[in-house]
Amino acid sequence: MQLLSDNAYRSQFTVRTMDQIDELTTRQLHNLGIQTGSLINVVRFYPFHGPVVIQVDQQRIALRYRIYQQLVGGH
Amino acid sequence: MATVALLGNPNTGKTTLFNELTDKYAYVGNWTGVTVEKKMGTLRHTKIAVVDLPGVYSLNPITKDESVAIEYLLHGDPDLILNVTNASQLKRNLLLTIELLEFGTPVIIALNMIDDLNRTNVTYDLPTLAQRLHCQLKATNARNKKGVAQLRDGLVASLTELPPATALHITYPTLVEQGITQAAKKLVADHGMTPDFARWLTIQFMNQNQTIRAYAQAHDLTPLLQSAPFYDAQNFENQIFTTRLTFIEDTLTAARRQNTPTSQSELTNKIDRWVTNPILGLPIFVVIFYLMFKLSFDWIGTPLSDGLNALLSGPVSHGANSLLTSLGALPFLKSLIVDGVIAGVGGVLTFMPQIFVLFACISILEDSGYMARAALVTDRLMQMIGLNGKSFIPLIIGFGCNVTGIMATRTIEQPKERLITTLISPFMSCSARLPIYSLFVAAFFARNQALVVLSIYFLGIAVALIMAKIYQIAFKVKGNSNFMIELPQYHLPRPDIILQGTWDKGKGFVKKAGTIIFAGTVLIWLLSNLSFHGPVTDIDQSLAADLGRWLLPVFAPLGVGSWEIVSALLTGIMAKEVISSSMIVLFHFTGRTALVATFANLFTPLSAYALLVFILLYIPCFSTLATIKAETGSTKWTIYSAVSSFVIAYGLAFLIYQVGSLFI
Numbered sequence: 001m002q003l004l005s006d007n008a009y010r011s012q013f014t015v016r017t018m019d020q021i022d023e024l025t026t027r028q029l030h031n032l033g034i035q036t037g038s039l040i041n042v043v044r045f046y047p048f049h050g051p052v053v054i055q056v057d058q059q060r061i062a063l064r065y066r067i068y069q070q071l072v073g074g075h
Numbered sequence: 076m077a078t079v080a081l082l083g084n085p086n087t088g089k090t091t092l093f094n095e096l097t098d099k100y101a102y103v104g105n106w107t108g109v110t111v112e113k114k115m116g117t118l119r120h121t122k123i124a125v126v127d128l129p130g131v132y133s134l135n136p137i138t139k140d141e142s143v144a145i146e147y148l149l150h151g152d153p154d155l156i157l158n159v160t161n162a163s164q165l166k167r168n169l170l171l172t173i174e175l176l177e178f179g180t181p182v183i184i185a186l187n188m189i190d191d192l193n194r195t196n197v198t199y200d201l202p203t204l205a206q207r208l209h210c211q212l213k214a215t216n217a218r219n220k221k222g223v224a225q226l227r228d229g230l231v232a233s234l235t236e237l238p239p240a241t242a243l244h245i246t247y248p249t250l251v252e253q254g255i256t257q258a259a260k261k262l263v264a265d266h267g268m269t270p271d272f273a274r275w276l277t278i279q280f281m282n283q284n285q286t287i288r289a290y291a292q293a294h295d296l297t298p299l300l301q302s303a304p305f306y307d308a309q310n311f312e313n314q315i316f317t318t319r320l321t322f323i324e325d326t327l328t329a330a331r332r333q334n335t336p337t338s339q340s341e342l343t344n345k346i347d348r349w350v351t352n353p354i355l356g357l358p359i360f361v362v363i364f365y366l367m368f369k370l371s372f373d374w375i376g377t378p379l380s381d382g383l384n385a386l387l388s389g390p391v392s393h394g395a396n397s398l399l400t401s402l403g404a405l406p407f408l409k410s411l412i413v414d415g416v417i418a419g420v421g422g423v424l425t426f427m428p429q430i431f432v433l434f435a436c437i438s439i440l441e442d443s444g445y446m447a448r449a450a451l452v453t454d455r456l457m458q459m460i461g462l463n464g465k466s467f468i469p470l471i472i473g474f475g476c477n478v479t480g481i482m483a484t485r486t487i488e489q490p491k492e493r494l495i496t497t498l499i500s501p502f503m504s505c506s507a508r509l510p511i512y513s514l515f516v517a518a519f520f521a522r523n524q525a526l527v528v529l530s531i532y533f534l535g536i537a538v539a540l541i542m543a544k545i546y547q548i549a550f551k552v553k554g555n556s557n558f559m560i561e562l563p564q565y566h567l568p569r570p571d572i573i574l575q576g577t578w579d580k581g582k583g584f585v586k587k588a589g590t591i592i593f594a595g596t597v598l599i600w601l602l603s604n605l606s607f608h609g610p611v612t613d614i615d616q617s618l619a620a621d622l623g624r625w626l627l628p629v630f631a632p633l634g635v636g637s638w639e640i641v642s643a644l645l646t647g648i649m650a651k652e653v654i655s656s657s658m659i660v661l662f663h664f665t666g667r668t669a670l671v672a673t674f675a676n677l678f679t680p681l682s683a684y685a686l687l688v689f690i691l692l693y694i695p696c697f698s699t700l701a702t703i704k705a706e707t708g709s710t711k712w713t714i715y716s717a718v719s720s721f722v723i724a725y726g727l728a729f730l731i732y733q734v735g736s737l738f739i
Binding site for chain 2: 035050067
């Protein structure tokens with residue numbers, strides 16, 4: 001397994017769609033100010049597809065790699 | 076009496092503000108979920124009641140903790156809402172604000188942590204915000220008390236002269252608006268609601284708020300229930316969210332002003348570069364917790380404990396003895412007080428310094444904002460057993476004391492994960508179990524002491540992880556739990572908050588020493604000094620001996636051959652510390668050296684190890700069971716925890732002894 005997945009790495013991206021994400025997670029993301037159109041800065045990845053630290057509107061948030069992938073998904 | 080309700084997102088400094096505003100102090104932590112239930116206080120120099128509600132992101136609850144807020148709005152009837160916001164996170168904080176403004180009760184908004192905002196290059200014009208939101212705003216910074224007095228005056232002024240309740244009306248998309256108007260009109264006509272409340276209720280109902288949906292069912296609100304499928308099919312929830320967001324962005328754009336930053340503080344980012352480093356994060360976490368245990372058990376806690384122990388077993392015990400003798404107390408009563416209560420309760424109280432130092436360390440970690448980072452760096456490990464990073468902290472704390480570990484599970488949002496963490500916590504080998512380990516390893520494994528003890532600790536962890544995995548499957552927990560956590564700005568811990576936090580956490584332990592541990596100690600003393608025919612001087616004829624002999628056949632397959640061991644194990648349910656002292660009492664020895672020699676005749680190394688495994692895993696102590704009851708609110712789970720851990724302990728010890736016997 002790769003330590004850090006470079007091909008998935010983007011330092012900055014815009015959330016195009018949140019359709020793949022389940023309702024509860026969408027609500028949690030909305031609560032933290034992440035929605036379609038949000039500009040997200042990727043701060044840090046953890047090894048073995050561990051959590052990803054992102055920054056939205058000055059706020060740092062850690063979330064699971066799977067959710068990060070779904071957020072990037074639109075690309 | 077007038078009531079003010081405090082509502083706001085997590086990490087807005089809401090509880091700090093509550094403490095600054097009120098006379099009574101409530102617990103504070105820079106970590107999501109610290110306020111687990113509503114707390115009451117009175118506004119300083121007034122009789123106005125202030126209610127602190129758990130931090131919520133919206134009125135639509137995701138966890139059980141969060142539902143307290145919406146339940147309170149429905150049934151609490153506050154006169155004024157104080158909406159605490161994080162000034163530098165206004166965009167998402169205002170989502171909750173809108174829901175509160177729509178409710179119709181007068182709202183005052185506190186732009187808290189204003190100092191953090193002033194460090195950015197953006198600021199907001201308060202009059203513009205007030206005009207757009209139709210409510211008062213006050214800038215505060217609760218940690219250094221800035222603006223708190225003005226906010227308090229504002230609250231008092233608003234309550235003495237209540238502003239007319241004007242609910243905020245945002246215009247939602249046409250279809251949504253039509254739905255709201257239709258339903259609200261019927262609710263006003265048929266159910267006698269005020270127009271504002273009817274509108275708010277309808278919007279919340281459309282927004283898939285499960286508490287409101289249940290409320291509609293309970294009150295038979297047909298206008299809403301009938302239309303539910305239509306609302307959901309049209310995805311009104313999303314339309315409402317988008318409209319609100321647009322409204323917030325317009326409002327903030329209108330109020331936004333350029334700001335010259337006071338000082339560009341990058342402190343949080345600098346610390347995080349090390350503390351949350353993908354490679355170094357985990358080792359740093361281990362070092363921080365190692366230091367915490369060193370402080371609690373080596374550097375500060377244990378010396379203090381030893382001092383307290385010397386005081387209690389020396390002057391206090393002797394003093395009580397001679398006082399009772401001079402008063403002419405019955406020998407029976409004297410023995411109960413000196414050998415029972417002072418030795419037993421005192422023995423447990425000597426752990427107080429260690430526990431308080433541990434709590435102080437945990438309070439510092441919480442108040443500084445580190446706990447969120449600890450959850451982050453351990454998340455990947457916990458993911459493997461279906462838990463998340465937020466479960467790791469309680470388990471680590473459990474090495475000190477299972478009681479505090481279980482109390483720390485409050486920070487876990489998902490109820491199932493919280494329950495699982497609670498159930499596996501007792502398998503963490505707490506410090507109270509160490510004395511009995513050291514007794515046995517000294518007798519049987521003199522050459523490999525550390526290794527054997529370490530293997531017991533790791534066995535505890537292994538059992539905990541395996542059980543977590545089993546519960547994950549049994550409770551049908553989704554394979555991927557949603558780990559999502561805010562990383563708040565670091566704060567320099569404030570000594571008064573640390574002291575208060577330490578006391579709030581530790582006072583329960585002191586209280587328990589006076590109740591459950593006291594009761595347990597008296598019970599054990601009575602059992603070993605009474606028979607069915609009255610007081611006995613020979614412990615062999617006591618009830619404890621009868622009970623031990625009666626249960627001995629149960630323990631024989633584990634390699635236990637004497638009733639004293641069985642009785643000592645029973646006393647261990649009161650508190651694990653008691654096992655070794657019970658053995659000393661029951662075997663009529665004065666110290667541990669003689670006991671170690673006796674063990675050689677009673678055990679083989681194999682049966683000794685099997686017994687240690689049994690002691691590691693069997694029924695949690697009374698305090699832990701009481702905590703499980705308090706935290707889960709369920710007698711069923713408490714009994715389950717006791718029974719299941721006994722079965723696991725028995726099974727594993729049985730396996731080790733029986734299988735081992737085949738080879739040795």
